[in-house]
Amino acid sequence: MEKSSLATSVVEANASNYTSGRKGYKISKITPHHMASVLTATQCGKIFQSANRNASANYGIGNDGGIALYVDETNRAWTSSSVSNDCQAITIEVSNSSVGGDYPVSQAAWNSLINLCVDICKRYNFRLVYDGTPNGSLTKHNMFSNTQCPGNYLESKLPELAEKVNAILDGTEKIPEIPSSPVYARKIGDTVTINGVYVASNSNKKLNPARTTGTITKIVVGALNPYLLDNGNLGWVNDNVIISSTKTPSTEPAKQDINAIVQEVIAGKWGNGVERKNKLTSAGYDYNEIQKIVNNKLNNTSSSKKSNEEIAKEVIKGLWGNGVERKNKLTSAGYDYNEIQKIVNKK
Ligand SMILES: [Zn+2]
Known part of the structure; x- marks a missing residue:
């Protein structure tokens, strides 16, 4: 490529x-x-x-x-x-x-x-x-x-x-830096007013509703029409058709590309299990979509690091040996032996 x-x-x-x-x-x-x-x-x-x-x-x-x-x-x-x-x-x-x-x-x-x-x-x-x-x-x-x-x-x-x-x-001018200007980040629960055009949930048909205000109930990152208003009763919209929002524009950074989030999830920045699901969802991401990519990546890349929880389970299953052998194996695979041993002991 x-x-x-x-x-x-x-x-x-x-x-x-x-x-x-x-x-x-x-x-x-x-x-x-x-x-x-x-x-x-x-x-x-x-x-x-x-x-x-x-x-x-x-x-x-x-x-x-x-x-x-x-x-x-x-x-x-x-x-x-x-x-x-x-x-x-x-x-x-x-x-x-x-x-x-x-x-x-x-x-x-x-x-x-x-x-x-x-x-x-x-x-x-x-x-x-x-x-x-x-x-x-x-x-x-x-x-x-x-x-x-x-x-x-x-x-x-x-x-x-x-x-x-x-x-x-x-060489007479320098490469410009991309300004990290804050971009409005919409969230689930934002009430928005649209310009009257939305896309019906299950088709590409554009509709002109009598009702032009709705609450964002779902966000699909990377979609052309990423915001679902009112569980499909209103339909899908994007920033182009949103005229105003009840929420004050936030100064937090714009939502990141889905691949960046996947990397962060793998690196452990979004926690695990229910915590991960809640954090991702309240930040406006589609948990299932992201988890699917995370699972695929972890299955396909043997070099990807697993979470300490997962490794602890493997340790309990006996996959990492015992004593000094376990310590050496975990350490050379890039894991924190003490952290993992702590989880194992708890279990
Ligand atoms: Zn052109």
């Missing part, structure tokens, strides 16, 4: 939405697009996971600056309405920070776009040239079809993007 090390997750597009290979073309261009939505990189990637969507991109950058790979760099994504452009380009969908008007982009997403462009230019050895034509190495969707993409804001910033990326390549 060819991907930038800046991509922290892979949300693989459905194979019906891109072409394998690049018809012999070399990668020599970058084409930034806008999502025309406010999404995380994972949420946008989910869209290209539906079969026969007939669209994809190599990368997505979320409103929070997160970067995900959707289509391996060795393959041609279907993004810019031009076979020859997309055979030569790495295409990048960038989230907007709000929908409509000039379709602005957050500082975090902009900085990630610069970083990703620098990384691509370095690895494929080209500079960004923006001359407003398809001949440049920085191209845009509306060169090839009648579309608003990449939106007025991003379009106006393309000359600056080329300038910044080249300056960083030349």
